Structure formats: C-alpha cells, structure tokens
Amino acid sequence: MVRSxxxxxxHRIAIYGLFAVVALYxxxxxxxxxxxxxxxxxxxxxxxxxxxxxxxxxxxILSDGVFLRSLLNSxxxxxxxxxxxxxxxxxxxxxxxxxxxxxxxxxxxxxxxxSMFPQIALLSGLFxxxxxxxxxxxxxxxxxxxxxxxxxxxxWVLTTFMRSLPRQIEEAAIMDGCSPLRIVRCIFLPMMxxxxxxxxxxxxxxxxxxxxxxxxxxxxxxxxxxxxxIALISGSSRYEFPYGAIMAASTIVTVxxxxxxxxxxxxxxSGLTAGAVKG
Amino acid sequence: MATGxxxxxxxxxxxxxxxxxxxxxxxxxxxxxxWPLGRTFLFSFTDAFLTEPDIYAYIGLxxxxxxxxxxLWWQSVRNTLYFTVVSxxxxxxxxxxxxxxxxxxxxxxxxxxxxxxxxxSIPVVVSARMWQWMLHDQFGILNHVLKLMGVxxxxxxxxxxxxxxxxxxxxxxxxxxxxFMVLLILAGLQMLPKSIYEAASIDGVSEWRQFTALxxxxxxxxxxxxxxFRLLDALRMFDLSFVLSSNSxxxxxxxxxxxxxxxxxxxxxxxxxxxxxxxxMIAVVTAIYVTVFRLNRKLLGV
Numbered sequence: 090m091v092r093s094x095x096x097x098x099x100h101r102i103a104i105y106g107l108f109a110v111v112a113l114y115x116x117x118x119x120x121x122x123x124x125x126x127x128x129x130x131x132x133x134x135x136x137x138x139x140x141x142x143x144x145x146x147x148x149x150i151l152s153d154g155v156f157l158r159s160l161l162n163s164x165x166x167x168x169x170x171x172x173x174x175x176x177x178x179x180x181x182x183x184x185x186x187x188x189x190x191x192x193x194x195x196x197x198x199x200x201x202x203x204s205m206f207p208q209i210a211l212l213s214g215l216f217x218x219x220x221x222x223x224x225x226x227x228x229x230x231x232x233x234x235x236x237x238x239x240x241x242x243x244x245w246v247l248t249t250f251m252r253s254l255p256r257q258i259e260e261a262a263i264m265d266g267c268s269p270l271r272i273v274r275c276i277f278l279p280m281m282x283x284x285x286x287x288x289x290x291x292x293x294x295x296x297x298x299x300x301x302x303x304x305x306x307x308x309x310x311x312x313x314x315x316x317x318x319i320a321l322i323s324g325s326s327r328y329e330f331p332y333g334a335i336m337a338a339s340t341i342v343t344v345x346x347x348x349x350x351x352x353x354x355x356x357x358x359s360g361l362t363a364g365a366v367k368g
Numbered sequence: 369m370a371t372g373x374x375x376x377x378x379x380x381x382x383x384x385x386x387x388x389x390x391x392x393x394x395x396x397x398x399x400x401x402x403w404p405l406g407r408t409f410l411f412s413f414t415d416a417f418l419t420e421p422d423i424y425a426y427i428g429l430x431x432x433x434x435x436x437x438x439x440l441w442w443q444s445v446r447n448t449l450y451f452t453v454v455s456x457x458x459x460x461x462x463x464x465x466x467x468x469x470x471x472x473x474x475x476x477x478x479x480x481x482x483x484x485x486x487x488x489s490i491p492v493v494v495s496a497r498m499w500q501w502m503l504h505d506q507f508g509i510l511n512h513v514l515k516l517m518g519v520x521x522x523x524x525x526x527x528x529x530x531x532x533x534x535x536x537x538x539x540x541x542x543x544x545x546x547x548f549m550v551l552l553i554l555a556g557l558q559m560l561p562k563s564i565y566e567a568a569s570i571d572g573v574s575e576w577r578q579f580t581a582l583x584x585x586x587x588x589x590x591x592x593x594x595x596x597f598r599l600l601d602a603l604r605m606f607d608l609s610f611v612l613s614s615n616s617x618x619x620x621x622x623x624x625x626x627x628x629x630x631x632x633x634x635x636x637x638x639x640x641x642x643x644x645x646x647x648x649m650i651a652v653v654t655a656i657y658v659t660v661f662r663l664n665r666k667l668l669g670v
Contacts, residue, residue: 244393
C-alpha cells in the first residue's frame with residue numbers, strides 16, 4: 090500500500106490532531122487546577138481562562154502549619170517505604186533470582202498472591218496488629234502497612250531482573266568463598282541501578298498517594314499525610330468555599346510527581362511493564 | 369566424585385543462604401498480610417468491637433446473616449460490579465485506541481507518553497478534588513462551557529444527582545487510569561515483531577486486516593494481563609467515591625461499606641465479615657479470569 094504525498098500529509102495532520110485532543114483531555118484539568126489556585130478570593134468564582142497570578146492561596150495553605158506538617162509526613166513515609174522495601178526486596182530477589190532451592194516456586198506464588206490482596210480485606214486484622222505494635226496514629230503504622238503493596242511488587246521486579254543476568258558473573262566470587270552479602274553488595278548492586286530506580290519510584294508514588302490506610306490508621310491532624318489532608322479540607326471548617334486553597338494544596342502535592350514523571354518517564358514505564366507483563 | 373560432593377554441600381549451603389535472605393521479607397509479609405488476613409476472617413465470626421478488640425465471643429455465622437440481610441451491602445456490591453465492568457471496558461477500548469495512536473512513528477510521541485503518565489501518577493484524591501471543582505454546579509468550568517454553548521440553561525449538579533453521579537465517577541476513573549492501560553498496551557505493541565507486518569504489507573493485506581488478524585490476537589495476552597490488574601484495582605475502589613460523593617448510596621463501593629461498618633460503627637464483627645466477603649469475591653473473580661484467559665503461565669513465568 091503506497092500512499093500519495095497528499096495522503097501521507099493528511100495522515101500526519103490527522104495523527105497530530107488526535108495527539109492534540111489526547112493532550113488537551115489529559116492536561117486541561119491540570120491547567121485548570123493551577124489557574125484556579127492562582128486566583129484570589131472571589132475571583133475563583135468567575136470563569137476566566139487566564140489566571141490572575143495571585144499567590145494568596147499558596148500563602149494561606151503554606152502558613153497553615155498543619156498542611157506543611159502533612160507534606161513532611163508524606164515525605165518521611167514515602168522515603169522510608171522506598172528504603173525499607175528496596176532493602177528487603179534486594180535480599181529476597183537475590184535468593185529467588187540466583188539460587189535454585191526447593192520451595193522457590195511456591196514462594197514466588199505467595200508473593201504474587203499477596204500483591205493481589207484487596208487492602209480492605211486486611212483492615213481489621215491490620216488494625217489489631219498496628220495497635221499491638223504500638224504504631225496506631227504514628228507514621229510507623231503507614232510505613233509498616235505500605236509493605237503490602239510495595240514489597241511483593243519490588244521482589245517480583247527485582248527477581249526478574251536478577252534472573253536475566255548471566256550465570257557466570259557470580260561464579261568466580263562463589264568459588265573464591267565470598268559471602269553472599271558481599272556478592273550482593275559488590276557484584277549485583279552496581280548492576281541494578283535502573284531496576285532500583287524503577288521500583289523505588291513506583292514505591293514512592295504509591296506511598297505518596299495512598300489513602301485508605303492513611304485515613305484509617307492516623308487519628309490526629311498533625312500525623313496525617315497529604316492525600317488525607319486534602320480530602321479533609323472542607324467547607325464547613327475554616328474556609329467557606331475553600332476551592333482556592335484545595336487547588337493550591339493539590340498543585341503543591343502534584344508538582345513533585347509531575348517532575349518525576351517527566352524526568353524518569355522511561356524508568357517508571359519499564360517498572361510498570363516489568364511488573365505487569367513479565368511479573 | 370569429590371567435586372560432586374562439594375557441589376552438593378555448596379548447594380545445601382546456598383539453599384540455607386536463600387532462606388536466610390528471604391526470612392526478613394517473609395516475616396514482614398506474614399505480619400502485614402497473612403496474619404491480618406487470618407485475623408479478619410476470625411473476627412468475622414465474633415462480636416468484637418473496634419474499641420476493645422481483645423474482648424469477643426464467637427457467634428458463628430451471625431455477622432454474615434446480618435451482612436446479607438442489609439440491602440445497602442447488596443447495593444454496594446452492585447455498584448462495585450457495575451463500576452468495574454463499565455470503567456474497565458471503556459478504559460481498555462480507549463487505552464487500546466490511544467496506544468495505537470502513540471505507536472505511530474511520529475516525532476512528539478515521547479512527549480505524549482510523558483503527558484499520558486501524569487494523570488496516573490498523581491494522588492486519586494487530587495484528581496477527585498480537581499474534577500469536583502470542574503464539575504461544580506454553580507462555578508464549575510464544565511457547566512460554564514455547556515451554558516456558553518447553549519446546551520443547558522441551569523448548571524447541572526453532576527455529583528449530587530443520583531442518576532449522574534455513577535457515570536461521573538466512571539468518567540473520572542477513565543481519565544485517571546486509561547494512561548495505565550495505554551502504557552501497558554503500548555509495551556505489548558512494541559514487542560510485536562516488525563517482520564510480520566512487512567510481510568503482510570508486501571502481500572497487500574489491508575491495514576484494517578493487519579489490525580484484526582495480526583495485532584489484536586498477538587496483543588491479546590498483554591491486554592488480558594493489563595485488564596486483570598485494572599479489575600483488581602477497580603473491585604477495591606475506595607478513594608474516588610469517598611472524595612467525590614462520600615455520602616451517596618448510589619456510588620458506595622464494597623470497600624467504603626466495609627470501612628464504614630468497621631470504623632464509623634466500630635462493628636468489627638460485621639465489618640470483618642464484609643471484608644472477608646470482599647476478599648472471597650475478588651479471589652473468585654481472579655481465579656475465573658486467570659483460568660478463562662489461561663494467564664497462569666504468563667503470570668508465573670513458568
């Protein structure tokens with residue numbers, strides 16, 4: 090099928106037209122969020138497409154100690170979850186990816202099954218466990234609970250990655266009597282950069298965004314994470330129609346994620362597809 | 369003979385190492401997933417209350433009878449299934465379409481792929497708030513535009529109207545999660561061998577035939593896995609409904625129902641029964657799905 094020159098040009102124009110439609114559909118809500126956050130006071134209720142560039146909403150939300158605190162909480166939780174889940178997963182992935190032992194397959198299946206557990210099914214048992222551990226209403230409860238969806242996923246992706254590496258790379262080290270810990274640290278870790286970035290980013294995003302556990306295991310405002318803080322900003326409290334403040338808070342929470350998505354697009358996509366297609 | 373013995377000794381040592389390296393992860397997953405799941409099932413046969421979970425008595429299946437006699441439970445089951453089927457179908461179709469579009473060899477598709485990632489990566493709560501504001505009955509941009517176009521006279525109360533709230537939630541979910549579908553299907557598309565298309569083109573097979581006879585069948589396993597992930601996600605949907613229409617029975621999902629009984633009413637027994645029922649529901653759906661689409665080999669990679 091050979092197309093004429095005009096046919097090809099039309100084809101290109103059609104595709105770029107569709108690109109524009111998809112981009113508009115995807116991005117307009119963000120534009121509107123940012124534009125609304127930059128309108129002050131009553132101006133938010135007039136529909137004007139260009140923002141005023143007034144930063145009152147940001148001043149209001151950032152001078153609110155509770156919101157800043159919840160930003161910090163989210164950061165602490167997400168960073169701890171990334172560190173902890175990666176540390177555990179690297180060790181587990183070495184065992185599952187590099188060593189043939191009886192029980193390997195059932196354990197892989199167990200991790201896969203756990204990653205499919207609906208969070209709500211664990212809620213009452215987890216509630217009891219978190220109280221028993223003395224973690225109720227602390228950030229520790231969330232760091233602990235988020236292992237459910239980060240750890241099995243990380244183990245799967247890192248195991249797949251480790252298995253894809255050639256057999257020979259560690260053989261010499263084993264024969265030399267290097268300890269497994271040393272093998273992981275000196276041979277595998279330096280090669281795992283991309284896989285660690287992918288899984289780390291996905292664990293960060295998932296923890297940053299989680300809502301059900303954050304809503305349930307945290308009782309007081311100063312321990313909340315941002316999604317819950319934003320969900321609980323409501324008209325009945327201090328602001329009457331706080332959409333300006335909500336949009337400003339939403340923008341602040343979203344910006345780091347957008348930057349990450351743009352900078353690390355390849356890693357995120359490869360992590361997602363490694364988890365879904367191969368895993 | 370001697371090397372064989374060494375190898376066996378080495379293997380046993382390696383197996384010990386494996387278990388040692390797995391132990392922390394297994395311990396954490398036991399504490400955070402398996403034990404709580406078991407306790408949830410156990411609590412579902414008791415009269416425990418959230419305030420004092422240590423004091424309880426076994427009451428058999430009573431919580432399940434209470435649950436199954438509650439019309440609101442069945443409504444939330446219907447809501448969840450309806451939401452899941454409709455939103456996942458739309459997301460699959462739209463995701464496939466956009467993935468095919470982005471697979472075109474054009475400059476700018478890297479940018480498009482980054483753009484499409486954004487709705488998926490932000491918190492659902494933020495998306496819900498964003499759309500809530502755009503759909504506001506008095507000041508929302510959507511009603512404003514519709515009024516300008518002369519489609520409506522008065523603003524529509526999108527999230528307060530019982531007939532509209534579910535379609536609205538589905539539409540917002542489509543906006544949030546279609547990108548996920550696009551990315552997974554796109555990855556599947558890029559794994560297809562180019563040579564078969566060249567051969568088909570030389571043989572004069574039309575592009576539509578190439579799509580239905582080559583692309584779709586080859587892509588089916590990728591789509592099936594992506595749909596499974598979305599199904600699992602949609603069946604436990606919580607935050608979107610909670611923020612957009614928290615008190616509406618028309619969009620109450622099973623997760624919202626279970627949490628409400630557990631946390632708001634403090635009824636750990638019935639709440640756990642609801643949680644256990646959800647777990648079984650999702651397990652059955654997953655098992656049927658995996659069997660029907662023969663995904664077990666693909667998923668486990670064995």
